[in-house]
Amino acid sequence: MNKILAFWSILAKDMKNYYLKPPNISWGIIFPVSWTLMFFIRSNSDVDIRGILPGVMALSVLFGTTSMLAVTITFERRSRSFERLLLAPISLNLLMLAKTTGAIIIGIINAFIPVLFASLIIDLPGINWLLTFAGVVLIAVTSAFLGLFIAVSASEVFEAQTFSNFFRFPMMFLCGLFIPIESLPVFIRPLSYALPLTYGADMLKHSFNASGSISPLVSLLVLTGYSIALFTISTNNIKRKWIY
Amino acid sequence: MNIIEVKNLVKSFGEFKAVKGINFNVKKGEVFGFLGPNGAGKTTTINMLTGLAAPTSGEITIAGYDGIKHIKKVQRIIGIVPDESNLYDDMSGFDNLVFCASLYGIKKGIREKRAKELLKQFSLDNAGKRTFKAYSKGMKRKLTIAAGIIHNPEILFLDEPTTGIDVESARQIRKMIKNLNDNGTTIFLTTHYIEEAERLCHRIGFIVEGKIIKLSNVHDLLIEARQENIVEFDTDSNGSNLEKLVISNFPGITVKSVTDHSIRISSRNRIEIMPFMKLFDNNGIKINEAKVIRPSLEEVFIKITGIEIDKLHKEKEGKKK
Ligand SMILES: Nc1ncnc2c1ncn2[C@@H]1O[C@H](COP(=O)(O)OP(=O)(O)O)[C@@H](O)[C@H]1O
Numbered sequence: 001m002n003k004i005l006a007f008w009s010i011l012a013k014d015m016k017n018y019y020l021k022p023p024n025i026s027w028g029i030i031f032p033v034s035w036t037l038m039f040f041i042r043s044n045s046d047v048d049i050r051g052i053l054p055g056v057m058a059l060s061v062l063f064g065t066t067s068m069l070a071v072t073i074t075f076e077r078r079s080r081s082f083e084r085l086l087l088a089p090i091s092l093n094l095l096m097l098a099k100t101t102g103a104i105i106i107g108i109i110n111a112f113i114p115v116l117f118a119s120l121i122i123d124l125p126g127i128n129w130l131l132t133f134a135g136v137v138l139i140a141v142t143s144a145f146l147g148l149f150i151a152v153s154a155s156e157v158f159e160a161q162t163f164s165n166f167f168r169f170p171m172m173f174l175c176g177l178f179i180p181i182e183s184l185p186v187f188i189r190p191l192s193y194a195l196p197l198t199y200g201a202d203m204l205k206h207s208f209n210a211s212g213s214i215s216p217l218v219s220l221l222v223l224t225g226y227s228i229a230l231f232t233i234s235t236n237n238i239k240r241k242w243i244y
Numbered sequence: 245m246n247i248i249e250v251k252n253l254v255k256s257f258g259e260f261k262a263v264k265g266i267n268f269n270v271k272k273g274e275v276f277g278f279l280g281p282n283g284a285g286k287t288t289t290i291n292m293l294t295g296l297a298a299p300t301s302g303e304i305t306i307a308g309y310d311g312i313k314h315i316k317k318v319q320r321i322i323g324i325v326p327d328e329s330n331l332y333d334d335m336s337g338f339d340n341l342v343f344c345a346s347l348y349g350i351k352k353g354i355r356e357k358r359a360k361e362l363l364k365q366f367s368l369d370n371a372g373k374r375t376f377k378a379y380s381k382g383m384k385r386k387l388t389i390a391a392g393i394i395h396n397p398e399i400l401f402l403d404e405p406t407t408g409i410d411v412e413s414a415r416q417i418r419k420m421i422k423n424l425n426d427n428g429t430t431i432f433l434t435t436h437y438i439e440e441a442e443r444l445c446h447r448i449g450f451i452v453e454g455k456i457i458k459l460s461n462v463h464d465l466l467i468e469a470r471q472e473n474i475v476e477f478d479t480d481s482n483g484s485n486l487e488k489l490v491i492s493n494f495p496g497i498t499v500k501s502v503t504d505h506s507i508r509i510s511s512r513n514r515i516e517i518m519p520f521m522k523l524f525d526n527n528g529i530k531i532n533e534a535k536v537i538r539p540s541l542e543e544v545f546i547k548i549t550g551i552e553i554d555k556l557h558k559e560k561e562g563k564k565k
């Protein structure tokens with residue numbers, strides 16, 4: 001009970017102090033909106049819009065989540081307030097879950113902004129919403145933990161943001177979002193299958209266009225595995241580097 | 245009863261040993277002070293006791309818990325006030341306190357009441373709504389202390405609580421520490437102000453270069469200090485000149501220190517001032533002032549560590565800049 005209260009307070013504080021602050025809110029909205037518009041304007045048929053929607057959603061989540069942790073963790077660490085959290089009587093795992101949950105929630109919301117826009121332009125019948133939601137949640141969790149991993153490795157906010165672009169931009173092209181993986185050179189394909197976003201995007205393709213090529217169950221397992229690994233590595237790094 | 249027991253505690257940063265195998269106990273209900281110059285290992289020790297740094301080796305027991313394995317249990321009953329504030333700049337004073345309380349699972353109604361009480365107690369009630377970054381240094385330190393005691397900890401760790409703040413805030417903080425202790429809170433504090441240690445602490449550990457070189461209760465230390473009689477002469481001549489005169493005429497007297505116009509002498513026996521006045525007068529030296537120095541912990545500290553107090557403070561201020 002005590003722990004739930006602490007968890008909730010940390011989450012609420014981050015929401016209020018960082019995520020819902022005007023600059024972040026506007027970024028959180030402008031980013032997915034501009035992605036959406038950019039792609040929709042270029043696509044000239046209804047089918048096209050539906051076809052690219054999974055990719056746009058995946059990108060929205062990825063960009064909305066990863067850099068958030070640079071703010072909530074790297075920044076707090078520099079101002080030393082992160083120490084206060086480390087000194088609190090809650091386990092490191094719970095603490096880091098509290099710190100990442102905000103980014104996950106924002107990521108999920110970001111995912112549905114393109115859907116909202118699309119629904120204004122076209123009808124969206126026959127979508128497996130349950131699978132969509134599962135896919136979005138998994139992408140958000142994996143991206144947030146990737147952001148956590150980056151934030152723990154960096155010591156400056158700027159460094160964390162640069163570092164996250166190093167991961168994000170290749171994913172735009174390698175994860176089958178807009179360029180099918182089958183049309184990539186053979187030697188690059190293993191790299192595609194090593195990136196978590198490939199699996200998340202594929203789940204969304206299943207639910208929107210029945211065009212996925214990986215079993216959703218496999219994707220679910222791979223993304224869960226990635227999440228656990230990234231989270232574990234990050235908390236171990238914190239123990240090693242920050243509880244020095 | 246010992247509430248903190250530390251055995252052979254070591255902390256290395258790579259090759260460098262910051263804490264070199266220290267042993268000490270803190271008794272329940274006392275104010276225990278770590279006194280030492282900058283870089284002595286005070287903060288590192290506090291970090292190990294509170295769970296912010298992992299000891300390289302050694303044992304810590306706090307309130308019966310293994311302080312290394314069960315640090316999360318220990319953290320429930322300790323309060324920590326770091327040397328620099330670690331509160332949230334963009335949150336108000338009140339919100340900061342309420343947030344800190346929630347980390348200890350204190351319910352909403354109770355934590356808000358407690359936050360208001362503490363703001364009042366630290367004369368910050370008018371600043372509760374202002375953001376923390378708008379606070380003065382003294383106010384910041386006071387709020388940081390309030391945040392450290394919001395959950396009524398059994399043990400409070402204070403790292404240099406009065407360093408670098410205004411006199412009035414420092415006075416309030418000392419009074420606060422005393423009150424807390426009177427109400428049963430065990431206090432572990434570090435300081436490089438000898439006078440503060442003398443005024444607040446029951447027992448003091450002198451720490452220099454990662455080692456505790458003396459650990460004693462303040463009362464005994466003062467008795468030890470007062471066995472020495474000290475007199476200072478302020479003159480129009482320079483100190484080394486005075487020193488030569490004193491040494492050649494009073495073999496039983498020790499010269500403790502000299503400046504460019506004064507000399508400090510000491511002896512186990514009572515020092516008669518007249519013979520010195522006469523000696524200086526005969527040598528054409530004008531005496532501005534002769535005063536008996538009441539020995540304080542400062543004398544003990546200098547004797548034990550060989551570190552001049554001026555140097556102690558200068559080093560510290562040098563670091564802050
Ligand atoms: N994280 C660290 N890495 C390397 N050296 C450190 C670290 N923290 C402290 N030190 C060194 O350990 C010594 C003790 O530091 P500290 O405990 O902060 O001293 P104090 O608090 O008594 O001024 C200093 O020489 C300091 O430079």
Ligand SMILES: [Mg+2]
Pocket residue numbers: 286287288327403
């Ligand atoms: Mg220190």
